[in-house]
Amino acid sequence: MTIADLRALHAIIGDAIADIEHVYASYNRKYEDEDDSHDPHWRSPSPASSESSYYSTSTSFDSSRPSTPTHSSSFPTTPLEPLSPIESKFPNIQIQLDSPFSLGKCSSRRLHTDFADRVHMKNDTDFPSLFGIYDPNSPAEKLTAHPEVASATKRIVAACGQMGVMVQVPFLTLCDGSMGYHLPSCLRFLEASHTVEILRDAGKKGMHVNDIAAKNGCDVGKLTHILRLLATHHFLTEVSADTFAVNRVSSAMDTGKPWQDILASPEKKYEGTKGVAAFVAMCSDELFKAAAWMTDTFLPPAINSIVVRTATPTLLSPQSPSIRASSPLPPLTPSTILGPAAPILRGASSRHPRRPSGHDFVDCQDSECSKTMGLSGFDDHIGLVGGAETFPCEDSQLSESSEGISKRSKSSWRELSPPKSPYRLASPWSPMSPPTSRHPRGPSNFLSTDDLTPPSPIISRRTLTDYNVPGSPISLRQPSRTFLPASPVVTRPRSHSRHPSCIHSPSPPRLLSPKSSFSSLSPRPLSPKPSLTSLSLKFPLNSPPPSSEVTLVNGVSDADVHLSNSPTRSPFNTAFRTEKEFFAWLEEKGNVGRLKRFGCAMTGSGGWEDVGGGGVLAFPWDTLPTGSLVVDVGGGIGSTSLLLAKKFENLRFVVQDRVGVVKMGEDAWRERAPELLDGGRVMFLAHDFFTPQPTLPVPPAVFLLRVITHDWPDDYARKILLNLRRAALDGEGDVKTRLVVADHVLPLACEDLMTKGTAEEGDGLVEIRLPSWRPPLLSNLGKASANAYWMDLTMRCMFNSQERTLREMITLLESAGWKAMKMSRAEGSLFGCIIAEPCEIPSATLIAEEEEQARLKLQAAEEAERERSWALSMGDTFGSRVYLPDAIDFDEGVFDWFGFRAVEFEREKEREKEKKRARRRKAVSCMDVREFRMGREEEDVKEMEAFWGGL
Numbered sequence: 041m042t043i044a045d046l047r048a049l050h051a052i053i054g055d056a057i058a059d060i061e062h063v064y065a066s067y068n069r070k071y072e073d074e075d076d077s078h079d080p081h082w083r084s085p086s087p088a089s090s091e092s093s094y095y096s097t098s099t100s101f102d103s104s105r106p107s108t109p110t111h112s113s114s115f116p117t118t119p120l121e122p123l124s125p126i127e128s129k130f131p132n133i134q135i136q137l138d139s140p141f142s143l144g145k146c147s148s149r150r151l152h153t154d155f156a157d158r159v160h161m162k163n164d165t166d167f168p169s170l171f172g173i174y175d176p177n178s179p180a181e182k183l184t185a186h187p188e189v190a191s192a193t194k195r196i197v198a199a200c201g202q203m204g205v206m207v208q209v210p211f212l213t214l215c216d217g218s219m220g221y222h223l224p225s226c227l228r229f230l231e232a233s234h235t236v237e238i239l240r241d242a243g244k245k246g247m248h249v250n251d252i253a254a255k256n257g258c259d260v261g262k263l264t265h266i267l268r269l270l271a272t273h274h275f276l277t278e279v280s281a282d283t284f285a286v287n288r289v290s291s292a293m294d295t296g297k298p299w300q301d302i303l304a305s306p307e308k309k310y311e312g313t314k315g316v317a318a319f320v321a322m323c324s325d326e327l328f329k330a331a332a333w334m335t336d337t338f339l340p341p342a343i344n345s346i347v348v349r350t351a352t353p354t355l356l357s358p359q360s361p362s363i364r365a366s367s368p369l370p371p372l373t374p375s376t377i378l379g380p381a382a383p384i385l386r387g388a389s390s391r392h393p394r395r396p397s398g399h400d401f402v403d404c405q406d407s408e409c410s411k412t413m414g415l416s417g418f419d420d421h422i423g424l425v426g427g428a429e430t431f432p433c434e435d436s437q438l439s440e441s442s443e444g445i446s447k448r449s450k451s452s453w454r455e456l457s458p459p460k461s462p463y464r465l466a467s468p469w470s471p472m473s474p475p476t477s478r479h480p481r482g483p484s485n486f487l488s489t490d491d492l493t494p495p496s497p498i499i500s501r502r503t504l505t506d507y508n509v510p511g512s513p514i515s516l517r518q519p520s521r522t523f524l525p526a527s528p529v530v531t532r533p534r535s536h537s538r539h540p541s542c543i544h545s546p547s548p549p550r551l552l553s554p555k556s557s558f559s560s561l562s563p564r565p566l567s568p569k570p571s572l573t574s575l576s577l578k579f580p581l582n583s584p585p586p587s588s589e590v591t592l593v594n595g596v597s598d599a600d601v602h603l604s605n606s607p608t609r610s611p612f613n614t615a616f617r618t619e620k621e622f623f624a625w626l627e628e629k630g631n632v633g634r635l636k637r638f639g640c641a642m643t644g645s646g647g648w649e650d651v652g653g654g655g656v657l658a659f660p661w662d663t664l665p666t667g668s669l670v671v672d673v674g675g676g677i678g679s680t681s682l683l684l685a686k687k688f689e690n691l692r693f694v695v696q697d698r699v700g701v702v703k704m705g706e707d708a709w710r711e712r713a714p715e716l717l718d719g720g721r722v723m724f725l726a727h728d729f730f731t732p733q734p735t736l737p738v739p740p741a742v743f744l745l746r747v748i749t750h751d752w753p754d755d756y757a758r759k760i761l762l763n764l765r766r767a768a769l770d771g772e773g774d775v776k777t778r779l780v781v782a783d784h785v786l787p788l789a790c791e792d793l794m795t796k797g798t799a800e801e802g803d804g805l806v807e808i809r810l811p812s813w814r815p816p817l818l819s820n821l822g823k824a825s826a827n828a829y830w831m832d833l834t835m836r837c838m839f840n841s842q843e844r845t846l847r848e849m850i851t852l853l854e855s856a857g858w859k860a861m862k863m864s865r866a867e868g869s870l871f872g873c874i875i876a877e878p879c880e881i882p883s884a885t886l887i888a889e890e891e892e893q894a895r896l897k898l899q900a901a902e903e904a905e906r907e908r909s910w911a912l913s914m915g916d917t918f919g920s921r922v923y924l925p926d927a928i929d930f931d932e933g934v935f936d937w938f939g940f941r942a943v944e945f946e947r948e949k950e951r952e953k954e955k956k957r958a959r960r961r962k963a964v965s966c967m968d969v970r971e972f973r974m975g976r977e978e979e980d981v982k983e984m985e986a987f988w989g990g991l
């Protein structure tokens with residue numbers, strides 16, 4: 041059956057190409073006819089296109105001859121009709137006009153006018169070339185949003201993805217999967233080094249890496265190999281040896297700014313852009329790093345033989361929050377130096393250090409390690425390519441002479457020698473052995489471009505011995521187990537000078553001088569360097585968690601982290617060693633750049649809605665009465681509202697978000713659309729969506745939640761929805777508030793009976809427009825739908841949240857008193873728009889809410905009691921001496937009055953600090969998110985009332 045399946049997939053690809061061809065031919069024919077009738081002098085089509093593509097490729101079809109529709113009538117879900125002229129196909133499709141995030145629906149007439157005005161193209165419009173630049177305004181690119189083209193594209197991507205996996209040797213597919221991490225890593229490098237902007241001016245000839253490196257200061261060797269990996273995956277083109285050019289894919293992330301300006305003020309790189317570069321940067325930075333820790337966080341300790349989870353150690357950290365904030369490296373604490381200890385009681389954690397664990401370092405280039413990891417298998421595959429570099433372009437040097445080949449081979453082998461990087465990275469989960477200079481390590485997930493920063497103050501011997509005070513409740517003792525994982529520790533040889541790339545970095549990582557600190561700080565002699573073999577064999581699969589003591593972070597013990605749905609115990613929290621949820625973390629002082637980038641990245645995420653007018657556009661905004669109020673809840677910097685406000689001039693908008701974000705939004709609008717702010721149609725309002733909606737002077741017609749529910753686990757999302765439900769009007773007056781939820785709606789990877797067939801009308805109306813597919817394609821179109829599933833796991837890793845299936849979404853909405861009335865997705869897109877109306881809040885929800893209120897009250901009372909008893913345990917005098925010193929004490933030196941005062945002062949300071957820490961813990965605790973206040977103060981409400989006063 042395999043050959044038959046391959047043939048079927050091949051046929052799907054063939055049909056899809058024919059569909060695309062037909063649309064482009066139809067377009068060209070139409071314009072040829074129209075132009076002929078309007079402009080008799082212009083008969084022959086111009087071969088030269090003003091399309092900004094600088095590589096022109098010849099058209100692959102004869103546009104003068106209409107191609108016969110080749111749609112297979114066997115398409116089960118959406119049989120394609122014979123293609124009619126493009127005009128009848130376009131009325132309902134959203135065409136991007138000025139930006140990839142345009143929300144305008146465009147009629148074919150408008151489209152025609154646009155095309156004709158902008159590009160004098162006759163009948164040679166071809167599908168955009170991979171070797172051209174991405175120009176969203178070109179007809180070729182606009183036609184990719186045509187429903188037939190979008191659908192065909194999906195089928196091609198799905199079928200090719202499936203075929204590749206079907207025919208490739210499984211081991212290599214596993215390699216692709218398990219080493220695919222290099223792709224985001226290299227993409228980040230491409231973006232952060234501003235190479236795309238540098239390459240822009242070079243055009244199709246490209247630029248030699250030497251010249252690129254001269255501009256951005258990167259190492260030539262590293263840059264070459266990074267760019268080649270990207271060229272191999274079609275993100276760039278290697279036009280000749282070591283000379284690269286941007287292509288349709290990489291140019292889509294071009295900010296359009298001169299690289300010199302970006303280098304002069306990199307912090308402004310994303311300002312005023314469409315946000316694609318920001319999106320790529322965010323995904324390949326914090327999201328990528330969080331994902332690397334998913335298994336470490338989600339695997340039950342009992343089955344995790346290799347990895348033992350570390351407790352989130354931030355409360356122990358002597359580091360400043362900004363340092364912790366900007367890097368996923370662990371703070372420099374006894375636990376990070378000596379490996380995370382067996383968890384300790386959280387209440388005591390801030391007063392006492394962790395116990396040290398066993399081994400910290402591993403040398404994975406150790407030959408024994410390699411054997412254990414089965415790396416010997418690689419030899420065969422390396423043998424296949426003979427050890428020489430292969431180029432994704434023709435390598436003239438290779439074919440020149442045998443001497444050339446030997447030179448090339450030699451240089452390849454030279455590059456295989458250990459890198460010269462001074463930085464070392466201890467594996468986070470490996471047994472400790474002192475680092476050896478034989479095998480220095482290069483940057484890894486933990487060590488990113490901005491993590492390569494100068495060393496922070498190294499923890500001193502004194503710091504540790506201070507912890508090891510005799511009589512202290514917890515002292516440094518032998519770990520109870522021989523293996524406990526080490527937190528990642530970056531080390532570098534003492535003698536090495538500061539790396540030039542560190543200069544602009546805002547975040548010093550915790551760099552540790554290896555030998556000095558280790559030998560002096562270790563509580564016991566280091567055991568001989570263990571290998572991974574011993575590591576994996578020493579611990580039976582069902583070994584219990586490393587300690588009987590319990591760590592509670594935000595109400596979740598370490599042993600239960602894998603079961604937790606708390607947004608503060610996600611892989612992101614593990615990776616970045618923070619107890620804050622992502623958005624609160626973004627607001628930390630050291631993360632200003634990331635916060636700004638996040639706002640821009642959200643604008644970039646508009647690309648999800650590009651295809652076929654899905655997303656928020658599916659709501660009939662034009663049917664709302666004039667003056668209707670749309671509340672964009674968690675609206676970010678207002679990207680969606682801006683576009684809606686420009687398109688639907690009869691509507692008013694309130695954009696709500698966190699204080700800092702609202703401020704950024706206002707600044708951005710002041711620049712882009714001050715008339716909308718000043719004219720009173722749009723206002724920003726700081727509001728925490730976990731608290732009840734403020735009283736709005738105009739009843740809200742629509743609550744808009746765009747990519748909000750996917751940020752929160754069900755219990756949290758329900759709270760947001762309940763707050764909106766309670767502020768909604770259920771239609772008894774004039775207004776019935778509707779809820780618009782725009783998010784990915786995930787299909788199953790098998791046929792879903794619930795979503796099969798026609799829409800269910802009326803009761804719980806759900807309109808489904810799934811992309812066309814036919815077996816043997818997966819019903820969710822596999823690779824072609826990857827984005828929605830990437831996002832799903834991204835949400836999981838960042839927030840312990842998820843994208844939802846339609847079932848999950850309907851259930852969630854119902855649990856908060858919202859009834860899903862309609863769900864639409866554009867053909868070729870999984871980004872959906874769900875429209876819901878108020879219904880009764882289920883009694884189960886109300887009961888659960890009451891129970892939670894009671895629990896929170898109890899918890900608060902317990903907390904208060906703990907604080908009180910702690911104060912009492914200090915006695916009436918709070919630990920101060922109960923006798924007064926007399927003159928003899930002074931004379932005999934028994935009592936140093938000033939010393940006494942100083943000690944007391946220190947104690948008092950420590951008590952204050954502890955209280956502050958407790959308050960901070962409470963503020964970020966998941967159960968207290970609801971108590972989180974964000975400046976929705978009375979003044980805001982008053983200001984708003986004044987603002988809307990005329991209504």
Ligand SMILES: C[S@@+](CC[C@H](N)C(=O)[O-])C[C@H]1O[C@@H](n2cnc3c(N)ncnc32)[C@H](O)[C@@H]1O
Nearest residue numbers: 623642674675676697698701727728729746747
């Ligand atoms: C994924 S973004 C979506 C932004 C916007 N809706 C869009 O589509 O571009 C999530 C937004 O929720 C905001 N947010 C997070 N926690 C919030 C809270 N407790 N109250 C209000 N907004 C919050 C974030 O600041 C962020 O702007």
